[in-house]
Amino acid sequence: MKFLHTADWQIGKPFESIEDPAKRERLRSARLESIRALRPLVEEHGAAFVVVCGDLFDSSLPDRATVSALCGAVGSLGVPVYSIPGNHDFGGPGSLWEEEFFRAERTSLAPDWQPLLAPRPHPLADAVLLPCPLLRRHEALDPTQWLRTVPEDLPGDLPRLVLAHGSTQGFSSEKDENSADAANRIDLAHLPAGAYDYVALGDWHGTKQVADNPPAWYAGTPEPDRFPRGEDNRPGHVLLVETDGHGVPPRVTPISTARIGWHAPDPVSLQGPEDLKALAETLATLLGPRTDRDLLRLTLEGALGLAELDQLRDLLETYHARLLSLEVDQRVLPEPTEEELHSLTGGEDPLIARVARTLAEEAGTDPASRELLRELYLQVRAHSP
Amino acid sequence: MRLLSARIQHYRIHEDLRVDLDADIVLLHGPNESGKSTLAEALHHVLFLAAKGSGQSHQRLASLRGGTPEVELTLEAGGRRHTVRKRFGPSGTTVLESEGQTARQGNAAEEALAQLLQVGEAAAGRSAEKILDQRWAHLWVRQGDSHSSPTDRLEEAQGPLRERLQDLADIDLFQGPTDRALLEALATEVRDTFKDNGQPKKNSALQQLEDQREAAATALRKREATLAELRGAQEDLVQATADADRHAEAERATAEQRKALGKELARIEELRAQLTEKDRLLNDARQQKDAVREKDKQIRDLEKQIGALNEKAAPLRSKSAEREEQARLANTRAARARRTRESARRRAQDCRQRARALAAHAEVLQLDEQIREGEALHRAIDELQQEADALTPTLESLQSLHDDALAQLRGKELRVATASARLKAYGLQLSVETADRPLAWNGETLAPGETRTITDAGELTVGDGTRLRLAPGAADDLQQAREEHRRAEADYREELARLGVSDLADAEAKGRRRAELERQREELGGRIREKQARFPEDALTKARTQREEQVQRREARTPEDPPPLTFADSLPAAREAHEEAERATIEAEREEERTEAEAAAADADEEEAERLRKAAHQELEEQQQTLQTLTPQRDMLVKDHGDEAHRTAAIAKVEEGVRVHERAATALRQQLEELQPAVREQERERLDAALQSHRGNLDEASRRQGIARGQLLGHETDDPEREVREARAEYERRAARCERRRAEAERKQELLRLLREARRETTAALSRPLEERAVKYLRHLFPKGRIQLEWSEEGDSFKGFSLDRSGGAGSHLAFADLSHGTREQVGLALRLALAEILAASHDGALPVVLDDAFTHADRDRIEQLKNLLFTASREGLQILLLTCHPENYDQLGGREIALPAAPRRAPTADAPASPYANDSGPPGSSGTGGPAAESAPVASFSSPAPAPDDATADPSAEAIPSAETVPPAETDPSAQATPSAEATPFAEAASAPPGSQTPSPAAEPESTRPSPSDGPTPETFLSTLRQLGGQAGNQKLRTTLGCDEPTYHSLRHTLLQEGRIETGRGRGGTVRITHNPNQEPTEPA
Incomplete structure (x- = not known):
């Protein structure tokens, strides 16, 4: 079974430091195009679904045009899409995910998109998703806390995929934006060994594997949105993940998607x-x-x-x-x-x-x-x- | 350039006037209307007005007498002598004859003349007046124009002047085209950008940027506020939702608790009802028990009382009998005491009666004695009364002769005597001493020794034959006196008669007798009164009455008391008996008192015994009565409630019932206690309140959720987070742009400041030579005065100047602020300085025409001005002074030319000399006037002017003007040398090729110039510069070298070109030796 792991689309990012509005718009639309451009990859690799690990929107209060555009782009992928809210587009009461307009547009434009807004197992036909959504901008507790005890009644044979958004040891997007570092910390070491098969991470914009057991990857943003910050940080990819069931290590392949x-x-x-x-x-x-x-x-x-x-x-x-x-x-x-x-x-x-x-x-x-x-x-x- | 002579014909009021002007100072004078100003104007016109013309300028020149206005002027310029002759009019002509050159005519002549004078083309046409007004205005002070500023009409001269000043300051270029353009552009831009206070101007580009930045800041703040509001709403919603969940959970839990509590509360209520019923039963049993016990107790009490009463009866009876006996004994004792008391009373009564009788007896005896004495006294009084009564008849007869009557009588007798004396005084006293013949008064004979007072006229007969008629004087008074006397006499007699006396003496004797009798009677009265006092009549009566009373008292005795009484006869015995009786009485009364007390005590005893007896009796009675009451009561109760055993059994039964109920109630109470009803009820209250609170909180949280949702719904169409970021970026861009623009504007401002500063330094350097020369003249007026020139905004022309009288900083006064007089004089100083500077390119000389130029000067100033003018003449300037007050300029030492008052008629051939009769020389003929014509004193001033730089460099240099520049003067100081020296250059100049380059005055012959070997060479230039430290100001170096300016600048230029020296900085311009390391070692030590 194959799926695509991506994150940090940050649709609607204003690029306000660029003076020319037309150029700003060009950068914004490039980000949206890079989502639509995943369709050929899905088809090429036969991905069963796409997981998006947070920060699909750049803002927690996106305008309606952005909401519609993103729903349209997601709907164009042709496979189910599962997402969790990140720190930019955090969930919870009053969040965009609960807004009537968003729900209507999602239903209308991307009926296969399912935002996972609560930390509970989401079984699929060929995998179990274990979402760790951020329900506020700065979550003081580890979003994966609920997985430190393995949930009961998980199907024994299906691969268990953790979806999370936040910083891990040494990797944080927040560092770049000088926000509170202590928030949204994910401590992978606390997850019970062997319980989960893949941790799909979002937040850090570079593409990077940050842990082996279980294998944990930051997909990075598919379209770079800032100047490179060193060798280690290489944005502009999505990850193709191939898994053969619970207890079998998945194969992860980064695919370049950058255009700008x-x-x-x-x-x-x-x-x-x-x-x-x-x-x-x-x-x-x-x-x-x-x-x-x-x-x-x-x-x-x-x-x-x-x-x-x-x-x-x-x-x-x-x-x-x-x-x-x-x-x-x-x-x-x-x-x-x-x-x-x-x-x-x-x-x-x-x-x-x-x-x-x-x-x-x-x-x-x-x-x-x-x-x-x-x-x-x-x-x-x-x-x- | 110098004016030598002029001839003016048909020119306004001058028909034909010749003047010889060839002197350093020419004083042209004449009365008003004599044509002085016209002369000055004619000279100006011949120099600068085109001959051909028909405009106003030309028409004004016409003579009243007709003829073509014509002016001929001989002058010296460019090292030659020239004669210009102009006939003004529509067909005017100009002829210029220059020494050693062919004469020129018409336009060529005009052009040559303008070139000679270094001015623009001759004034002509419409603008002629305007051009004339400005041309050489700094040298030509017209009448009424003396206090205007010399810089006012300097336009034409600005260029040459600046060139000269640049030469003097060694500034090749004052400001370049780019300098000028840049200054202008920067000034405009800075002026358009900044206000005076440094803030940007309202509509400037910078301010627009500031406005944009401010607008961006406002937009940012607004958007931040919106975002903060929305974030707040988000947080509110999260919080409100969490709160709502919490409150709902709490409500649920509380409701459960409340339900459980309800059951317990029901059980409590049930127990409470049971307990109430049990308590009621218990209460009934207790009441029953109490009732039974009460009756039993009543019966027992009654029996106890009856027993007690029976016990007490016997003692009460014996006590009663005892009291009876005691009462009887007391009664007996009391009767005995009463008898004893009666006997004592009687005895005392008897004693008192005896004492009273004896006392009365003694009193009777006493009164008897008094009565006897009284009766004796009354008898004596009667006798005395009889004696006094005997005196009374005599006294009554003499009654009227009391003292007052006597005094009255004496008064009357005195009045008679007085009247008599007065009568005698008024009358004639006729006394017969002796008479030998009978004398008769009015028929009454007068005997010898007789005296008669004659008060009425009468006849005195002496003998027979002699009758004398006598009449006393003052008949009326006499009459009155006689009347008076008569009345007094009658009065007196009447009184005597009334008193019954013969005369006064008798009256007095009888009066004394009366007084004696009175005294006797008085004495008798006194004795009577004394005796009466000793024992008055009523006292005797009273004593008799008392005696009667005492007798009665003595006799009054109780008939049955027999004891006999013997009454003593004597008073003392009686008294003693009385006292004896009194003592006995006292004794008897004491006995009476004693028995009285005893009887009273016995009575009291008796009474007490009786009381006790009665009490005992009553007690006994009462006891008996009580017993009789109680017994039936007891019998009744016993009958109702049975006997004792019966009652005891009943009591035991009800008590058992009470105990049973008590145990049941206690058990119930304990059950209730265990359920803690109070705690449960409090719990119920708490839970009810909590429930209510939870519901309220839930409502509140829902409300907050609603509000927050409403706020969040508001944004939707736009992304406030993005808007804030965009607004912030926009603001930062605006701010950066604004700062860049501001920095650029400030750089430009700073550049402008630096350029202006540079220009100010340049203009200061340029101004200095002119200011220094001005100071030279000004010194005569204000010893410490200075002039400061002001330059135009563009920095290329003089705009004006200011005066500093005392030479101190900051005390400058603008020219316009000076008084008229000071303006004239200070203006003159600057004019002369200007002329001196400009003269350098006019052979070192220029005429300065002053037409009535010192109208505001006082005498002292005139004197100072003379020095000033003299100084100017020594600097090579030609002063032409026009005045109507020649006497003011006596010591000026110039040539004087007087104009006659009346306009001259057309001159005859020999006439011209006459107006100049005073002049030492003949008037110069036109074009041929020579220096020889000048008088000796004037000639001495017409020597070539010293180089102006010498004069300005050091005031002391003025004293030796020609020492350096004119070496021949040093070798031959005689005055005669000068004319020849003057003549020489002329000849030389005449032979010199046209367009000679000589920059110094033509008077400086080339032959007198120092030869290169004599003057400084480049080497001496350098060595001198080294001695001065390798760097020196131009002025100082040139002075040290002792060479003139052209020589110095020529050398300097050469060395600069060769790169051996370089220019340095500094206000006056400096040079320094170029630092060439290869050359340095070869420097002389």
Whole structure:
């Protein structure tokens, strides 16, 4: 028996740090598309159902359009879908899962979708699901607590699949969002040995196996939603899980699903026109002719002449337009070249020359003077007759 | 440039006027309307107004007498002598004859002249007036214009002036085109962006960004509030749901408890009912028991009482008999005592009677004695009365002669005597001493020794033949006196008669007799009264009455008491008997008292015994009666309730019944106790309350659920979490953009400040040469005064200036704020400084025309101004002073030209000399006037001006103006050398090629210039600079080198080009030796 394990869709994530609303919308719709894109995988691998381990919605109060869109996407998968609420879309009284509109849309658009909202065994024909839903944003108790004692009357032969959402030792999405760390802690070590066959986890966006017995995996988000945070964290997958019944270890295969590129190269040091040229080439290699599919975070250091700074600005503006997002940590210091300095101090304009000389003398120690010198350069260029 | 001479024809009031102006100072004077200003204007016009023209400017020049206005001016400029001749009018002509050049005419002449004067083309056409108004306005002070600022109409001169100042300050370029554009652009932008207080302007881009940021912040806050509200609603719902579940569970559990408790409570009620019934039965049994016992007790009590009564009867009877006997004995004792008392009473009574009789007897004897004495006294009184009565008749006869009557009589007698004396006084006293012949008064003879008072006129007859008529005086008074006397006499006689006396003496004798009798009678009366007092009449009567009473008392005795009484005869014996009787009485009374007491005691004993007897008797009676009452009662009860044994059995029976009921009740009570009814009931209350509370809480939780659900339903169409995040990101973007914009604006602001500061430093350096020269002139007015020039916003022209009189900081006064007089004078100082600066490009000389320029100056200032003007003339300026008060300028030492009051008529051929009769020289003919025409004193001032830089560098340098620059003067200081020196440059200049480059005044002949070997070389320049520390200001270095400005700048320029020196910073401009490591070791030690 095969099924797909996924989590952390976070449909409706606003990507608010991107200024352009159209680009934000592009990122949002990409996340939805990645759900619809699971259909071919389901078909290809003959998955019997899909489990989604929390954070299907980005918000606990999603708007109706998002609710409808997600129901539509889930309905398009063609197999039953079982989900639990995560910390983003936690369950409980007043939650979206209880809302009339959601229920109606789910019934209408995704009749095979069954959100599991209570911690009790959910037997299927070929497996038993043991959901550990989050019923509030920050659950102080271990959501898997109820499984520390093996529930009675479990069918002896069916694989027992635990669905949970939260942090395990060393893996937490909350770390990234500086929330309370103590909440939603899952202690896998407390689960009775051999009682369960697979722990399907959600919350951490990377794809990662975090325990062997029982095998516990974070599926990660199918569509990355942030810049990579190190080698270990590789989002952009779903897991194909194959199981042969209770007591038989399942086979887990990550399948890549990412479509949007999130690039965060190492800091670049710019010391002159050659470095500038090299940067342009690096970016061209990294991003190719693609537009509207990548996000880039750059850290620039070093010092450039005033004209070079202008060139750099032009280069960055081009990519700013092409990319979904360009974040630049601009630490390049303006350092006028001899020639530039001379153009200010040696020209036909004694007043500018005088001011430029003074600023140049102070620029070594005073960043403000450096900025002023650059401003003067720009202004002179703008106002030369 | 200098003015040498002029001829003015057909020009307004001047028909033909020639003036020789070739002097350093020319004082042109004349009365009002004499044409001074016209002359000044003519000079100005010939220089700057195009000859050809028909506009207002030209029409105004026309002479009243006709003829074409014509002005001819000879001047010295560009090292040559020139004569310009203009005939003004629609077909005006211009001729310029320049020494050593062909004469030019028309436009060529105008152009050449403008070039010579370094001004724009000659004023013509419509704008002529405007151009004329400005042209050389700083040098040409017109009448009434003296207090205007020299910087007001400086437009045309700004360019040349700034160039000159740049040369002087060694600033090649004042500000470049980009400088200017950038300053303007930045100023505009900063002005558009910031208010004065540094805040962004309302409609500035920066403020718009700030507004957007604020709007974003507001939106964020609003959305955060919405989200917080919804999250709160979510939490409320969770909490309310949990609460509702909890309360429902609690209600269920409580209801169960309550049900169980209900059963127990029913059992309790049942037990309580049983117990009540049992208690009632017990109570009945107890009452029955009590009733039986009560009757038994009654019977027993009665029997006890009857027994007791029977026991007491015998003693009571014996006691009663005893009391009877005692009463009888007491009765006997009392009767005996009463008899004894009666006997004592009688004896005492007897004694008292005897004592009373004896006392009365003694009293009778006493009274007898008194009566006898009284009777004796009354007899004596009677005798005395008879004696007194005997005196009474005599006294009565003398009754009237009491003292008052005597006094009255004496008064009357005195009145008679007085009247008589008065009569005598009024009358004539006629006394016959001796008479030998009979004398008769009114027929009455007068005997010798007779005296007569004559009171009436009468006739005194002496003898026979002699009759004398006598009449006393004051007949009326005499009459009155006589009347008086008569009345007194009658009165007196009447009184005597009334008193029965013969005269006063008799009356007095009888009066004394009366008084004697009175005294005797009084004495008798006294003696009678004394005796009466000793024993009054009624006392005797009373004594007799008393005696009678005492006698009766003595005789009054109880007839049956026989004891005989003997009455003593004497009083003492009687008294003693009485006392004896009294003593006996006392004794008898004592005995009486004693028996009285005894009898009383016996009576009391008797009474007590009787009482006791009666009591005993009564007690006995009562006891008997009680016994008779109780016995039937007892008999009745016994009859009803049986005898004792019967009663005891009945009692035992009811008591057993009580005990049975008691045991049953106790058992019930214990059962009830075990069920703890109080605790159960409290529990019931608690549970009921809890149930109610649970229901209330459940309702409340449901209500909260409803509210929260309602709130949550509200959002639905949008995602508040996403909206908050988007709003926050938007706010952060807005804020960052705003900050970037602000930083950029502030950078621009700072750049503007820096550029302006740089420009301020430049303009300060540019201003300095002019300010220094101005100070040189100003010093004559304000020894410590300074001038500060103000530059236009663009920084390329003078805008105005301010004066600082005392040289201290911060005491600047704008020119416009000065008084008229000070404005004139300070303005002049600046004009001269300007002229001096500008003169450098006009051969070192320029004319300054002052038309009536010191109308506001007082005498002291005039004196100071003279020094000032003199200084200016020494600096090479030509001063043309027009005034109607030449006497003010006596010591100025210039050439004087007087204009006549009346407009001159057309001159005759020989006339021109006459107005200048005072002048030492003949008037110069047009175009040919030479320096030789000048008088000696004037000539001494017309030597070439020293280089202006010397004068400004150090005030002391003024004292030796030509020491450095004109070496020949040093070798030949005589005054005569000067004219030749002046003549020389002229000749030289004339031979010099046109367009000579000489920048210094033409008066400085090239031949007198220091040869390169004499002046500083690049090497001396450098060595001097090293001596000054390798760096020095231009001014200082040049002074140390002792060379003029062109030489210095030429050297400096060369060395700069070669890179051996470089310019440094500093206000006045500095140079320093280029630091070349290769050259340094070779520096001279």
